[in-house]
Amino acid sequence: MADYQLFIDGAFTDAASGETFATYNPGTGQKLADLPKAGRDDAIRAIEAARKAFDEGPWPKMSGAERAAKLRRIVELINQHSAELAELEALDSGGTILKAQMADVPGAVSAFEWFARMAEERPDRVDLEGSPFPVSQNYIRYEPIGVCTGIIPWNFPLIMAAWKIAPALAAGNTSVLKPASLTSLSALKLAQIIAEADLPPGVVNILAGPGGTVGEELASNPLVDKTAFTGSTEVGRRIMQLASGTVKAVTLELGGKSANIVLDDADLDLAAAGVLWGTFFHGGQVCESGTRALVQRGIYDEFISLLVEKANNIVVGDQMEMTTNIGPLVSRGQVETVERYVKLGRDEVGEPLCGGGAPDNLPDHLDKGAFYRPTIFADVDNKAKIAQEEIFGPVLCVIPFDTDDEAVAIANDSIYGLAGGVQSGNIERAEAVAARMRTGTVWINDYHLISPERPFGGYKQSGIGRELGTQGYDIYRQVKHVHINPETSGRDNHFHYGVLGV
Incomplete structure (x- = not known):
């Protein structure tokens, strides 16, 4: 099986420690590959790359249509590599090859396609009704949040990777993704595909490694603006605790007993x-x-x-x-x-x-x-x-x-x-x-049918926020209200200044 590396700042690299870990076929018990074992230093390097790409790079400044074109290029490449992706997904996760071919790869494709559409169609500005007291113009700006980290589970690694990366990128954010240690192969292959799509360095970073070090850094690092986690309710509680240190935004899709x-x-x-x-x-x-x-x-x-x-x-x-x-x-x-x-x-x-x-x-x-x-x-x-x-x-x-x-x-x-x-x-x-x-x-009269066009998430201890749908796009954007009182309107339009006697 091919060699796999971490993807940081637009380049493939081994873990800083040089450590690796094995991944296995759960059907036969046979080893599939040795993967680089990222540590805290690798996580910090990826976060810093994402921070620089957001603060200094072109990605957040690009139009929605320009970002959509890049996401559609990723779709083209996923389709070109669909057979390999399906095989990796089945071998690594234990899901059937039929599921991988009919659900996992198409599900990843449809997520990127949907959020490309969102980047094009959802407005970045919405004008509000003017206010007569004082006379003013008001509007809402929707802006990218910043550096977004994603931590995903082992059950649907390829789809979950798409659910975390696609909306973040579509909205103009940069991303760092950590797949589960048990099932990292398809996410690392996706890194190779994204590299072919020629995004600016640091926009997407993908790390394989343990949650106790890499995952905790992605949830707690002050350079991160938002963390999205899918997994158990127990770990979700820990993610909330870590994110609370800097009051960063969180999206949690957690357990269920439906x-x-x-x-x-x-x-x-x-x-x-x-x-x-x-x-x-x-x-x-x-x-x-x-x-x-x-x-x-x-x-x-x-x-x-x-x-x-x-x-x-x-x-x-x-x-x-x-x-x-x-x-x-x-x-x-x-x-x-x-x-x-x-x-x-x-x-x-x-x-x-x-x-x-x-x-x-x-x-x-x-x-x-x-x-x-x-x-x-x-x-x-x-x-x-x-x-x-x-x-x-x-x-x-x-x-x-x-x-x-x-x-x-x-x-x-x-x-x-x-x-x-x-x-x-x-x-x-x-x-x-x-x-x-x-x-x-x-x-x-149905079950399990999930579409990128429909919001997904839970009540109670099943999570916070929604993924997918228009809600799953807007949750990756900040909301800014802009109020304009024309300077030429004169003192009468600033009557409230008089409260201070000035």
Whole structure:
């Protein structure tokens, strides 16, 4: 596999310490590459490069159309390297090659395309109505924030990189990105692509390295104006603490324990498929996964049977095979986390209806892989730990309810509020339920469909702010009010000066 380096100030470089770390294929356990291990010195150098590029370089002074052209050049290059990017994403993260080809690479492309459009279409100035007291002209200027750092998780490294870099650049900011140590390959490849796009030095910097040193520097350094983080709520709290030292802006997209509500008027076969898709896509390693299925009691038994029947048909195996539905989890460590929760579920709830361990029919070359079967617990009390804590694995808790009011109460009984679903044959009823769910996204008769054109983020401890949509662009811009009192208007138009007797 190709060599990879850090990307700082428009150049590729090894870590200042000379240290490296290995990244592995979670399906086979085989090493994929040795990567440079950035440290605090590298982070500081990248931040200083981004600061200089913002303060002295041409990027923030360029027009939105000029920046959009550069983002579209990145899109062209991503498309040219799409096969390699998809392979790297699947090998490194354990996501299926089908997901990489159909979702990850196109998702990164669409993010850059959307924010290029935002750079062109969103105004940098909005005139306000004039004020008669005193007579004046007023307008709003939208300006780039400055140096923006992004810290992303291991589950969707390529898409998450695009979500952090594209809006920052489109709005005229400079960027420093840190991918997760478990899945840095596609982000480092993206650095090579961005280098081909010929942006000014320092506008984009990409570092692979540990969160405890690199990530903390990106969140705390006083030269940074904004930090955007996607990951666990626990780490998000730490990011807030670090950012508070300089009161820098933060965007946090954090954990979830989303409820997918199945009403008794739903198409049961379609709803069962939707619940399984909502939970087991990418092995449940999705922050907004619908890992709590709330099922109305009148259809409960029939629905449970459908879930188990369909879940047993999900193919778990080599992520590089097009026929695989779920590949390995990201690491053996993640398998151990899932195993701990499944043991807890057995203690709290009883034996799962299916799953509960690794597949027993894997070929020899996958015997060291991080695989886990789709696991379903039924009759779960919403107070149980497996229903309240984010597992980040293929574990579904099915919870019965009687009324729509009870379903809403159960769905909202969580520290999280990232997403949710309602499966129903009555759209008006479904919308009434959705309106009372305290979550940032609700899918009705669907799940997981995220578009750059639609805002994404959470309520409560699922985060602060929104990514994507127009909101996800404007959050990377400062708002400045300009008031003009014409000097030629005379003393009468400055009557308020008289308050001081001057």
